[in-house]
Every structure is written in C-alpha cells, then in structure tokens.
Amino acid sequence: MVEKTKILKCRICQKVKEGVHLRSYNLKICLDCFLDFFKKRIKETIERFKMFSEKDKIAVAISGGKDSTALAKALKDLGYNITLFHINCQIKENDYSEKSQKVVEEFARKENLPLKILNFKDEIEVDVKLAAKISKKEICGVCGMIKRYLLNREAKDFDVIVTGHTLNDEAGSLLKSLIFWQEGFIKRQFPVLREEESLKKRAKPLTLCFERETKLFCDILKLPYLKERCPLRGGTYVLFKRIIEDLENEMPSSALNFYKGFLKRKRIFGKEKPEKLFSCQKCGYLTVAEICNFCKLKEKIKATIKK
Ligand SMILES: [Zn+2]
Ligand SMILES: [Zn+2]
Numbered sequence: 001m002v003e004k005t006k007i008l009k010c011r012i013c014q015k016v017k018e019g020v021h022l023r024s025y026n027l028k029i030c031l032d033c034f035l036d037f038f039k040k041r042i043k044e045t046i047e048r049f050k051m052f053s054e055k056d057k058i059a060v061a062i063s064g065g066k067d068s069t070a071l072a073k074a075l076k077d078l079g080y081n082i083t084l085f086h087i088n089c090q091i092k093e094n095d096y097s098e099k100s101q102k103v104v105e106e107f108a109r110k111e112n113l114p115l116k117i118l119n120f121k122d123e124i125e126v127d128v129k130l131a132a133k134i135s136k137k138e139i140c141g142v143c144g145m146i147k148r149y150l151l152n153r154e155a156k157d158f159d160v161i162v163t164g165h166t167l168n169d170e171a172g173s174l175l176k177s178l179i180f181w182q183e184g185f186i187k188r189q190f191p192v193l194r195e196e197e198s199l200k201k202r203a204k205p206l207t208l209c210f211e212r213e214t215k216l217f218c219d220i221l222k223l224p225y226l227k228e229r230c231p232l233r234g235g236t237y238v239l240f241k242r243i244i245e246d247l248e249n250e251m252p253s254s255a256l257n258f259y260k261g262f263l264k265r266k267r268i269f270g271k272e273k274p275e276k277l278f279s280c281q282k283c284g285y286l287t288v289a290e291i292c293n294f295c296k297l298k299e300k301i302k303a304t305i306k307k
Pocket of ligand 1: 010034
C-alpha cells in the first residue's frame with residue numbers, strides 16, 4: 001500500500017489501530033471505518049443529486065483504473081443493480097488496453113458481476129492516435145467522445161450510465177472552464193445529467209471523493225486494478241488536474257471547497273439556454289449539428305484512408 005498508514009486513535013470507533021489521517025477532512029480514521037466512510041459518502045452523493053435508486057438498471061463504465069474499480073465495488077456492496085461496461089480503446093503502447101481489459105475481466109470474475117466489452121476496433125478503422133490526428137483534436141478528447149457515444153448506444157436498455165469521475169477530475173475541469181471562461185461548460189457542469197431522448201441519463205457518484213480515497217479503498221480490499229496511467233494521456237486535462245492536486249496538498253480541503261462552493265453558487269452563472277438539438281442524420285444520436293461528432297469522425301477517417 002503506497003498510502004502511509006499509522007497506528008492512531010480512530011475518531012469514528014475510538015479504537016487505537018492502523019489507519020490514515022485524511023487531511024482534507026482533518027479526520028483520523030482506521031482502515032475498517034474508512035471503508036464504510038467511503039461508501040457512505042457515495043450513497044449520500046447518489047441520494048443528494050437524485051442519481052438513481054435500487055430499482056434502476058445501472059451501467060457502470062469501468063476502465064480498469066482505481067476510480068471506476070472502487071466505484072463498481074462500492075455500488076455492488078451498497079446493493080445496486082449494476083452491469084460493467086468496459087471499452088477497449090486499442091492503445092498498443094505498453095499493451096495498455098490489453099492489460100486494462102484483463103484486469104477488468106479479473107475483477108468481474110472475482111466479484112461475480114456481469115461484464116460487457118466493447119472494442120474500438122469494431123467501430124473505427126484506425127487507432128485512436130491516428131483518429132485524433134485526422135480530426136486535429138487532443139487524443140483524450142477524441143477517445144472520450146468515442147467512449148461516450150458507444151456507451152450511450154450500447155447501454156440503451158439501462159436507466160443510467162455512471163462513470164468514475166472523481167473530485168480531482170471535476171475540480172480540474174471546472175478550473176479549466178473558468179480559466180478559459182467556457183460558459184457553456186460551466187453551466188452544464190453538474191454531477192448528474194438528465195436523460196434527453198436518445199441521450200441516456202449520466203451520473204458521477206464519485207464527484208465528492210478524492211482519488212487518494214479511491215486508491216485507498218482498492219488497496220485495503222486488494223481489488224485488482226491497473227496501476228499505470230494511460231501512456232497517451234496528456235494535454236490540458238493533465239495540467240489542470242495537477243494544479244488541483246498541488247492546491248489540495250498545500251491547503252487541505254481547498255479543492256473540495258472550490259468544487260462544493262461552485263455547486264452551491266451555480267445559479268449565479270445563469271441557466272443554460274437550451275441548445276437546439278437534432279437527431280444525427282446518419283445514426284439518430286441527439287446532437288447539436290446535423291451529423292454527430294462520431295459519424296463525422298468516421299467520415300473523415302474513411303476519406304483519409306481512401307487517399
Ligand atoms: Zn475506526
Ligand atoms: Zn451519428
């Protein structure tokens with residue numbers, strides 16, 4: 001376990017045993033109580049933002065990393081009806097996608113959870129690096145767009161799609177939206193997005209949990225997850241996440257305060273004017289243009305390959 005544990009007096013159970021000091025909440029807690037603390041926080045987030053209930057069929061996007069693995073395990077233990085969806089992004093560098101899929105398969109088997117695997121190679125004819133080059137966009141942006149599209153399409157019989165975005169992710173992207181004053185993003189940013197015709201409802205139950213906690217949760221329970229990060233990740237996303245992490249290390253609870261404060265004051269940014277949405281002429285997916293980004297990408301790839 002990378003997290004430094006020490007013998008301390010747990011504030012929850014009052015016993016002297018192995019635990020950690022969570023500086024963000026100024027809380028000394030033993031490892032056993034931490035597991036409950038973490039799950040309780042997720043449950044509260046789900047209920048507070050009306051994400052879903054025990055009756056709903058829930059599609060959990062799982063990458064093989066610590067965040068989505070911790071989320072899946074917590075939701076299972078909390079008694080929710082979940083199915084895992086893993087997308088193989090065909091990243092050959094360091095055999096990253098192959099290793100990710102293997103670790104997800106191992107987790108699903110151990111936890112006895114249903115797992116559906118989707119694969120980029122069945123959808124686009126080139127790898128994601130080339131796809132990004134062809135569309136002149138950041139790799140993470142293109143990869144994320146394809147993943148959102150596939151999940152939405154494949155999880156059509158589910159009530160909600162949940163992802164493992166953490167407080168680190170959400171605070172990082174909020175900071176980015178504020179620095180560049182991307183008003184549309186600022187107005188849309190929220191832990192849950194409601195269903196709209198062909199767009200499934202989406203929820204982020206880890207929105208108030210730090211990555212330090214998802215890692216600790218996985219490590220205490222010895223859950224299988226891939227420790228290395230995507231070799232293709234980069235760009236502004238990584239930069240803003242790092243700023244948030246530095247901020248939280250220097251001033252514990254500042255990142256939490258930043259993001260929670262935003263949720264509380266969100267209305268000062270005004271409501272987003274409902275955008276005019278169309279159904280994609282190719283696939284029917286709800287989009288702001290006549291043809292959706294995914295179909296546009298496929299067309300561009302086709303045109304480039306033909307040359
Ligand atoms: Zn305790
Ligand atoms: Zn389309």
